[in-house]
Amino acid sequence: MPTYRQIHDRLLGHYGPQDWWPANSPFEVMVGAILTQNTAWTNVEKAIANLRRAKVLSAKAIANLPATDLAELIRPSGYFNIKAKRLQNFCRWYLEQGGLSALKKRDTAELRDALLSVNGVGPETADDMLVYAFERPVFVIDAYTRRLFSRIGLIAGDEGYEILRHQVEQAFARDKSRLERFNELHALIVIHAKAHCRKQPACVGCPLSFDCQVGRDENTA
DNA sequence: ACCCAGGGTCATA
DNA sequence: TATGACCATGGG
Numbered sequence: 001m002p003t004y005r006q007i008h009d010r011l012l013g014h015y016g017p018q019d020w021w022p023a024n025s026p027f028e029v030m031v032g033a034i035l036t037q038n039t040a041w042t043n044v045e046k047a048i049a050n051l052r053r054a055k056v057l058s059a060k061a062i063a064n065l066p067a068t069d070l071a072e073l074i075r076p077s078g079y080f081n082i083k084a085k086r087l088q089n090f091c092r093w094y095l096e097q098g099g100l101s102a103l104k105k106r107d108t109a110e111l112r113d114a115l116l117s118v119n120g121v122g123p124e125t126a127d128d129m130l131v132y133a134f135e136r137p138v139f140v141i142d143a144y145t146r147r148l149f150s151r152i153g154l155i156a157g158d159e160g161y162e163i164l165r166h167q168v169e170q171a172f173a174r175d176k177s178r179l180e181r182f183n184e185l186h187a188l189i190v191i192h193a194k195a196h197c198r199k200q201p202a203c204v205g206c207p208l209s210f211d212c213q214v215g216r217d218e219n220t221a
Numbered sequence: 222a223c224c225c226a227g228g229g230t231c232a233t234a
Numbered sequence: 235t236a237t238g239a240c241c242a243t244g245g246g
Contacts, residue, residue: 036226040243040244041226047243077243080242082242119229120228122229124227124229125228128227142228190227194227
């Protein structure tokens with residue numbers, strides 16, 4: 001049974017560095033993190049392109065936009081009514097807190113709690129922001145990660161989010177460059193899942209030498 | 222036609 | 235604490 005570190009190394013060797021998050025600024029990372037909730041990234045790209053074209057890809061602009069206008073711009077990303085509210089909740093909070101420069105000064109644990117206090121920001125979204133916008137060494141747990149680790153046998157699969165996060169983070173606790181490891185591992189797992197989608201009957205050419213089928217929901221073993 | 226995507230919130234038991 | 239309903243577009 002491979003270790004978390006071996007999984008990281010094998011995926012990295014096979015797919016190469018992913019250079020995440022695909023965004024032009026920390027704020028754009030945060031917008032994308034909210035828009036990609038349970039949504040394909042290709043749809044998020046369209047929504048972000050709309051925001052950029054409308055010149056409202058900033059906290060102030062989004063906070064001051066009529067909710068119905070914002071919803072229309074982000075329509076391609078799905079759940080557009082609720083996500084318009086979430087984006088505005090977040091942007092107003094972001095401005096109240098003093099913006100990026102003020103947030104960057106906060107301790108990681110405190111910043112995480114603050115992010116989680118925003119309605120519409122859950123654990124995965126907060127951790128996406130912490131790693132890819134604030135460069136803090138936290139590991140993001142998503143559905144793919146649960147499937148992969150449980151099918152390999154490293155976890156049961158029904159553990160709580162925090163339990164899993166700490167378990168993986170502990171595996172790299174003494175790693176000098178664990179931020180880069182957490183950054184890559186999450187991105188690699190997502191890319192790996194996309195590479196082995198529903199079109200294939202098995203995890204063909206799996207770099208983990210294991211038919212993990214991360215891109216499939218069923219098949220729990 | 223069906224499945225699900227780089228989740229989160231809220232009501233209910 | 236633990237399910238279930240709900241949110242909604244777009245690609246395979």
